[in-house]
Amino acid sequence: MKIIFVNERGGVSRSFNFGGLSKALLGLCLLGLPVGALWLGANLPVAESDVFDARAVKAWNKALRKQQEQIGEADREAREQLTALTVKLAEMQARLTRLDALGERLTTIAKLDEGEFQFGSVPAVGGPEDPGIAGASELPYQPPQFLEVIGDLSDQIEDRQMQLSTLESLMARRQLQDEQFIAGRPISRGWMSSRYGYRTDPFSGRRSWHKGVDFAGKNGSDVVSVAAGVVTWAEDRYGYGQLVEINHGNGYTTRYGHNSELKVKLGDVVKKGQVIALMGSSGRSTGPHVHFEVYKNNRPVDPATYIRRTGR
Numbered sequence: 085m086k087i088i089f090v091n092e093r094g095g096v097s098r099s100f101n102f103g104g105l106s107k108a109l110l111g112l113c114l115l116g117l118p119v120g121a122l123w124l125g126a127n128l129p130v131a132e133s134d135v136f137d138a139r140a141v142k143a144w145n146k147a148l149r150k151q152q153e154q155i156g157e158a159d160r161e162a163r164e165q166l167t168a169l170t171v172k173l174a175e176m177q178a179r180l181t182r183l184d185a186l187g188e189r190l191t192t193i194a195k196l197d198e199g200e201f202q203f204g205s206v207p208a209v210g211g212p213e214d215p216g217i218a219g220a221s222e223l224p225y226q227p228p229q230f231l232e233v234i235g236d237l238s239d240q241i242e243d244r245q246m247q248l249s250t251l252e253s254l255m256a257r258r259q260l261q262d263e264q265f266i267a268g269r270p271i272s273r274g275w276m277s278s279r280y281g282y283r284t285d286p287f288s289g290r291r292s293w294h295k296g297v298d299f300a301g302k303n304g305s306d307v308v309s310v311a312a313g314v315v316t317w318a319e320d321r322y323g324y325g326q327l328v329e330i331n332h333g334n335g336y337t338t339r340y341g342h343n344s345e346l347k348v349k350l351g352d353v354v355k356k357g358q359v360i361a362l363m364g365s366s367g368r369s370t371g372p373h374v375h376f377e378v379y380k381n382n383r384p385v386d387p388a389t390y391i392r393r394t395g396r
Contacts, residue, residue: 169234176237183244263312263356264332267393270310270340270376271363274301277373280386286370295384296339296377297391303372307340307361310390315352315360324375325367328360337382341375342367 278298285292309330316337317329324341328348331337344364354360365372378387 173234173237176234176241180237180241180244183241264334264336265393266311266332266336266338266378266390268310268357269299269391270307270338270374271299271301272306272308274299274305274363274373276300280388287368296341296375297387298373298375300371300373301363303364304344305363305372306359307343307363307374309340309354309356309358309360310338311336312356313338313354315348315350315354318346318349318352320366323368325369326361326364327367330354330360335381337379339375339377339379341377342369342373344372 276297277300278294280297281294282291283294284290307328311330311332313330313332313336315328316331317327317339319327321327321341324339326341326343326346328340328343328346329337330340340361342363342365343361344366345362346360347362348354348358348360361374363372363374369375376387378385378390
């Protein structure tokens, strides 16, 4: 093997001849160059790019652990919220049961028509379905099942509350009507001693008109209101002695005369059956009794019709 080196300036050239041994050594050197380069690359200090990659991996691992912790915390919060919702759901179901029981009891007590208030059934609802998106067959969002249950319970409770509110109004109005309904006797003990209409006057002996009824009894016994109302007179009045007059509304007024003591005063609101006076013999009277009158639209009517009533 022969190698020639040429000088660029002088044009002088040199040549070298290699024998077999020289050829072997030269080939070995050429083959050893890449192997040496690989060895150096494996044993040289870590490059800056390798350091950056290690730091990035460490940062990613740290971020991943943080995200895992956040996921665990979110999972715990979700479980706690689900537990709270479950407890709330149980409370709402218990509340609904109580409302249903109360509603059915009140409906029975009020003697309402069957079917008017149905507390044991699901509220009746309806209306055309709106898909929400034109051409869509289903709603774009389907809530979780437990949210649907809570929503249904909320609707049922709201419906029951509306029914109970209406029922309460009806019962209050009916109770007020019952309270204002004139019925019964104005005494707790005693007997009817004189009826409504013409009679012989006990003082003059002449035939005269008696526009009320008399109930005789023990002096000082209770005189009670036959209906709820407002006291429009509570003092002495000519012929009546100590008189109580009560306006019951709807054109009705009652009077209670000859009392020994008054238990109410002008402007008082009285209830049905409330003691308003004590029986006596004040005014134009021959003995302990109560003179009872009923007025309808400012005209006296026979109290017997209202005395025989048993109430609503």
